[in-house]
Amino acid sequence: MxxxxxxxxxxxxxxxxxxxxxxxxxxxxxxxxxxxxxxxxxxxxxxxxxxxxxxxxxxxxxxxxxxxxxxxxxxxxxxxxxxxxxxxxxxxxxxxxxxxxxxxxxxxxxxxxxxxxxxxxxxxxxxxxxxxxxxxxxxxxxxxxxxxxxxxxxxxxxxxxxxxxxxxxxxxxxxxxxxxxxxxxxxxxxxxxxxxxxxxxxxxxxxxxxxxxxxxxxxxxxxxxxxxxxxxxxxxxxxxxxxxxxxxxxxxxxxxxxxxxxxxxxxxxxxxxxxxxxxxxxxxxxxxxxxxxxxxxxxxxxxxxxxxxxxxxxxxxxxxxxxxxxxxxxxxxxxxxxxxxxxxxxxxxxxxxxAPFKQYFIWHKDRLLSIVAIWAVIIFGVLNGLLIAVLVSVLMLLKSYAVPRIAWLGRLNGGHDFVDINRFPEAIAPEAILIARPDHPLFFANAEKICHAILKKVSEQNYQYVILNLEECPSLDSTSIEALLLLAEHLQEEGIELKLARVRRSVAETLLYVNSPLFPRSSYDAQSVDDAVSQLENRTSAST
Structure with missing residues (x-):
């Protein structure tokens, strides 16, 4: 059959x-x-x-x-x-x-x-x-x-x-x-x-x-x-x-x-x-x-x-x-x-x-979310409990993204890979070039903090160039655009050039609409951090 x-x-x-x-x-x-x-x-x-x-x-x-x-x-x-x-x-x-x-x-x-x-x-x-x-x-x-x-x-x-x-x-x-x-x-x-x-x-x-x-x-x-x-x-x-x-x-x-x-x-x-x-x-x-x-x-x-x-x-x-x-x-x-x-x-x-909640306590992750959801439903009812639990989860997500986490990158073993210096101490930062990679997407809650952290880092040492790696940033909101423009303006006043790397298509299209002289197309054409560093190092060697 x-x-x-x-x-x-x-x-x-x-x-x-x-x-x-x-x-x-x-x-x-x-x-x-x-x-x-x-x-x-x-x-x-x-x-x-x-x-x-x-x-x-x-x-x-x-x-x-x-x-x-x-x-x-x-x-x-x-x-x-x-x-x-x-x-x-x-x-x-x-x-x-x-x-x-x-x-x-x-x-x-x-x-x-x-x-x-x-x-x-x-x-x-x-x-x-x-x-x-x-x-x-x-x-x-x-x-x-x-x-x-x-x-x-x-x-x-x-x-x-x-x-x-x-x-x-x-x-x-x-x-x-x-x-x-x-x-x-x-x-x-x-x-x-x-x-x-x-x-x-x-x-x-x-x-x-x-x-x-x-x-x-x-x-x-x-x-x-x-x-x-x-x-x-x-x-x-x-x-x-x-x-x-x-x-x-x-x-x-x-x-x-x-x-x-x-x-x-x-x-x-x-x-x-x-x-x-x-x-x-x-x-x-x-x-x-x-x-x-x-x-x-x-x-x-x-x-x-x-x-x-x-x-x-x-x-x-x-x-x-x-x-x-x-x-x-x-x-x-x-x-x-x-x-x-x-x-x-x-x-x-x-x-x-x-049992389903045990892993959250072992991982030390999202314990508060599950506890809030349980008590919100019991105390405030099904409808209000769900809304409260979802709201708390969104607020916690925004809070985690709002804290600026920036990796300062260096070249690993003289190759093409650039990694977090704090995690890989053997990595070496290029001379006179600061490379920053935000670990979260730029958005209204963290853009100004990230830009301020970059300016603070610049003030601690003499840099000629700053490379901002935007690989974690799928898009830019208006607050992020304004923060980047202010960052580029402050760096220009200090005689420091800002270059963007790993820019996604949607971000590049947004910068085209912005059409600012602070961000010409050449400032974000690097496909990788290594490309951006090579361009700047070649320019420096050519000028000398």
């Missing part, structure tokens, strides 16, 4: 396994956001089908994820109460706007925007987000009704309500969690679905009612009309701000999942195409009253582990979900809340690990 004939079999097996995993998660994430179960199920079907038609990855499973559900829940909490009837309309509008932003980002080829978020920030954010999700699921596990929704007060309130805990519900939630944990190696077995069926059986037999354990409740599956919610202009403006966070989280998580599987199997990555696919999926999900969707890491990894070979596995999973909704949806109402909460807690528990 050829590989082509075997291929659908593997995709069918993987698709059925994924359907068993995603069905309970879709219902659980709907419950997390405060939406009817139909929202998660509609989003699941649309995400599986639409991404399969438009997206690039053959392993990506696009559905509601814990991260996007948590961001939606936290963001909507800033606008309306959890039980407010306006919440559903705001949620669907938020999903729609997030999809619009993703499509726009794809059309403008912003697929690499997630590279601006440092990995320590993403890891810290995931850790803090997972902790927040666990705390928000505890009321369902303990069957208590906390008044506050912020992390610390909600946790303290539940601890104080110790005497009101429902121990049957707690046992049920812990049983689900540990069963999933100890059976995680069996990727092809839909353990979560089997636990759901077991929970439904307890409900049908009357045990959960006798124990005082709440269930999901009935819902009607109707084909929703395609229209946007009627919201005020102020609500739309607030949702635009929230949608940026939702879109960013969706793509950050999806890109990590897609990239990981693609690198493992040497598949091509098309981030902008995936942005558009995710955007279209969320636009349609919002219009059809579904949740936000993305390529979750756990579902994508499970699809790959189950033996999927192509996008057909996602379509098989979508078909299985539709069949379940048509013929077995009445059983969803009987799912006990602690069972769903246990599934959600297990789904995010993989992010609550200290």
């Amino acid at each position: 050829t590989a082509a004939k075997k291929l659908p079999i593997f995709d069918v097996i993987a698709g059925l396994s994924i359907a068993g995993l995603l069905l309970p998660e879709a219902v659980a994430y709907s419950n997390m956001v405060g939406l009817p179960p139909q929202s998660g199920l509609v989003a699941l079907v649309l995400g599986l089908v639409l991404y399969g038609l438009i997206g690039n990855s053959r392993f990506a499973i696009v559905s509601a994820t814990s991260s996007s559900a948590a961001v939606m829940s936290s963001g909507l909490a800033t606008m309306v109460m959890f039980s407010s009837p306006e919440r559903t309309g705001l949620a669907y509008a938020l999903v729609f706007l997030s999809g619009i932003l993703l499509v726009i980002a794809g059309l403008f080829k912003l697929g690499d925007v997630t590279h601006f978020i440092a990995k320590p920030v993403l890891k810290g954010f995931s850790f803090g987000l997972a902790l927040s999700i666990v705390v928000k699921q505890l009321p369902s596990v303990l069957q208590v009704h906390p008044v506050h929704s912020d992390f610390f007060r909600q946790l303290w309130e539940m601890l104080q309500a110790y005497s009101s805990w429902n121990w049957h519900a707690l046992s049920m939630g812990l049983g689900v969690f540990f069963t999933l944990h100890f059976t995680q190696r069996y990727k092809t077995i839909p353990v979560a679905l089997l636990l759901i069926i077991l929970g439904i059986s307890f409900n049908v037999m009357g045990y959960t009612q006798a124990w005082g354990v709440r269930s999901v409740g009935h819902f009607e599956l109707v084909l929703p009309s395609i229209h946007l919610p009627q919201l005020s202009m102020n609500s739309w403006l607030q949702l635009v701000e929230l949608s940026m966070a939702v879109a960013l989280i969706i793509y950050a998580e999806s890109y990590a999942s897609i990239r990981t599987s693609a690198l493992k199997h040497h598949d091509a990555i098309q981030p902008n195409r995936d942005l558009i696919a995710l955007g279209v999926s969320n636009i349609c999900s919002g219009l059809f009253k579904g949740m936000a969707v993305g390529a979750g890491y756990s579902a994508t990894s499970a699809n790959e582990s189950a033996g999927a070979k192509s996008k057909k596995s996602a379509w098989v999973a979508a078909l299985a979900v539709v069949i379940f909704l048509l013929f077995f949806r009445q059983y969803i109402a009987n799912i006990p809340e602690p069972v769903l909460a246990g599934i959600v807690i297990y789904a995010v528990s993989g992010h609550i690990r200290f």
Whole structure:
């Protein structure tokens, strides 16, 4: 039998396994956001089908994820109460706007925007987000009704309500969690679905009612009309701000999942195409009253582990979900809340690990970033926490670049290589020539400091020439241009000539636009430091 004939079999097996995993998660994430179960199920079907038609990855499973559900829940909490009837309309509008932003980002080829978020920030954010999700699921596990929704007060309130805990519900939630944990190696077995069926059986037999354990409740599956919610202009403006966070989280998580599987199997990555696919999926999900969707890491990894070979596995999973909704949806109402909460807690528990942060403490790098991201999410919420963590990472980057680090170069072993004299003491600086190489690109925060450091170095010894190596500088902003002009002017007053080396094309084009007599073309035509030194030494020898 050829590989082509075997291929659908593997995709069918993987698709059925994924359907068993995603069905309970879709219902659980709907419950997390405060939406009817139909929202998660509609989003699941649309995400599986639409991404399969438009997206690039053959392993990506696009559905509601814990991260996007948590961001939606936290963001909507800033606008309306959890039980407010306006919440559903705001949620669907938020999903729609997030999809619009993703499509726009794809059309403008912003697929690499997630590279601006440092990995320590993403890891810290995931850790803090997972902790927040666990705390928000505890009321369902303990069957208590906390008044506050912020992390610390909600946790303290539940601890104080110790005497009101429902121990049957707690046992049920812990049983689900540990069963999933100890059976995680069996990727092809839909353990979560089997636990759901077991929970439904307890409900049908009357045990959960006798124990005082709440269930999901009935819902009607109707084909929703395609229209946007009627919201005020102020609500739309607030949702635009929230949608940026939702879109960013969706793509950050999806890109990590897609990239990981693609690198493992040497598949091509098309981030902008995936942005558009995710955007279209969320636009349609919002219009059809579904949740936000993305390529979750756990579902994508499970699809790959189950033996999927192509996008057909996602379509098989979508078909299985539709069949379940048509013929077995009445059983969803009987799912006990602690069972769903246990599934959600297990789904995010993989992010609550200290191992990923160990390397940052060993390297003495980015420890503060990860710690700030964790506490920012816990203290300020998902949206504000992410923005604060990203802002801190950018500020730390600017701070590191703002400190002028300049290497003073010398010739190594009489050859053509010029290296840092401080690192290689045997290197010899050319006579009467100062060679400076900034270790960071010149920009508004460090340009003046770098130029001032060069002038200070010049004042310590008699130099006839200064060579500025700009190999680390991909472009020049206006502040850098003005600083270089002032440097050249001061050196000219001292009778010292400034020459630029290793100038990139974009920098050379900028200097052409500047068109200053301080920087004629001959001042930056040297392709290397050795060329610049040779030109100056030849000129000196010719004049003597």
